[in-house]
Amino acid sequence: xxxxxxxxxLTIAETSELTGLSPSTLRYYERxxxxxxxxxxxxxxxxxxxxxxxxxxxxxxxxxxxxxIQGMLAFAELRRGGDATVRERLxxxxxxxxxxRRRYEAVMRSLDAIDKKIGHYERLVEERDGDSGRxx
Amino acid sequence: xxxxxxxxxLTIAETSELTGLSPSTLRYYERxxxxxxxxxxxxxxxxxxxxxxxxxxxxxxxxxxxxxIQGMLAFAELRRGGDATVRERLxxxxxxxxxxRRRYEAVMRSLDAIDKKIGHYERLVEERDGDSGRxx
DNA sequence: CCTTGCGTTGAAGCGCGCTTCAACTCGTAC
DNA sequence: GTACGAGTTGAAGCGCGCTTCAACGCAAGG
Numbered sequence: 191x192x193x194x195x196x197x198x199x200l201t202i203a204e205t206s207e208l209t210g211l212s213p214s215t216l217r218y219y220e221r222x223x224x225x226x227x228x229x230x231x232x233x234x235x236x237x238x239x240x241x242x243x244x245x246x247x248x249x250x251x252x253x254x255x256x257x258x259i260q261g262m263l264a265f266a267e268l269r270r271g272g273d274a275t276v277r278e279r280l281x282x283x284x285x286x287x288x289x290x291r292r293r294y295e296a297v298m299r300s301l302d303a304i305d306k307k308i309g310h311y312e313r314l315v316e317e318r319d320g321d322s323g324r325x326x
Numbered sequence: 327x328x329x330x331x332x333x334x335x336l337t338i339a340e341t342s343e344l345t346g347l348s349p350s351t352l353r354y355y356e357r358x359x360x361x362x363x364x365x366x367x368x369x370x371x372x373x374x375x376x377x378x379x380x381x382x383x384x385x386x387x388x389x390x391x392x393x394x395i396q397g398m399l400a401f402a403e404l405r406r407g408g409d410a411t412v413r414e415r416l417x418x419x420x421x422x423x424x425x426x427r428r429r430y431e432a433v434m435r436s437l438d439a440i441d442k443k444i445g446h447y448e449r450l451v452e453e454r455d456g457d458s459g460r461x462x
Numbered sequence: 463c464c465t466t467g468c469g470t471t472g473a474a475g476c477g478c479g480c481t482t483c484a485a486c487t488c489g490t491a492c
Numbered sequence: 493g494t495a496c497g498a499g500t501t502g503a504a505g506c507g508c509g510c511t512t513c514a515a516c517g518c519a520a521g522g
Contacts, residue, residue: 202469213469214511221472233518235469248443251436259509276454280447283440290437294430300387301426304419307384311416318412338499349499350481357502369488371499395479 199229199237209246216246224249224259224266255290335365335373345382360385360395360402391426 202213211219216236219225225245229237252262265282268275338349347355352372355361361381365373388398401418404411 212511215509217470218510233469235518248439251439254436255433255440273454276447276450280444280451283444283447287437287440287444290433290440294433297391297426297430300390301423303384303387304391304423304426308416308419308423311412311419314412315416318409348481351479353500354480369499371488 199231199239200243202236202238205236205238205243205246208243209250211246211250219246219249222259222263224262226266226270252286255286256293257286261286335367335375336379338372338374341372341374341379341382344379345386347382347386355382355385358395358399360398362402362406388422391422392429393422397422 200208202216205211205216206213209216216225220228220236225242228242229239231237249262252265261282265279268279268282336344338352341347341352342349345352352361356364356372361378364378365375367373385398388401397418401415404415404418
């Protein structure tokens, strides 16, 4: 209980824990401009705030849906541009949304074909074992 | 009509055209063992057959669903093992199938969140423009 | 005092999945 | 013969998204 902090900021280790992004990745994202305005303590260490966490959560959603870093960077730069860029941000997200849906339809078509192959192999295995369900 | 081929084999350029894999990628896949048993013409050039094309189509489905080359390679090696490996191939495909579905669900959850953000931006843009639908 | 732990930086390194390059070989056309 | 187009090989290179490394700083504890 000796070293309690009064404020609501997090160390890089805590932030890493919460977001699943490694400390190296957090520093990397900051270096390339994906994350910015991170506060520093008097010791020069990063102190992340709730708003930073929320932004990272959003970045993670973009990443999960397959947006490349360049795309996220474009969004981050628009965001820095303030209210004037809302329309552009909307368009960027819509394009991404459409692309994700297209891509996932393709994945689902391929997955269907793989499902069929699995069915084929299941029949093969069944024949090979005889039709006796299971044994021993 | 002078240089017609009698057989049903394809050059690397034709195969590339049909599969969407570049000639370099076709050679690369062969080099690492993803594709094998490719015939050669008397001139030493590759001559792809229907069976090769079918295998590539399957590889493409694995790739589209996000299987890394190491995974495809594992499958290719089992395939070379013949009938004895059918069960293992089945298991490999089932694991992949399950993984793709899990990943797809994660993507869809993130996409939902992005959809909400889009909704948010749409409301912002609407306000900013006034409620007058459109102008000029 | 010195060690320990947690952080900092800039630069280099890495695994993946191809792509590109340089040098060479064919078969065909002129 | 010469030039062209399509192919061959082994080796090197590349873009992406981090990760690792080396050297250092700083505050607390023993």
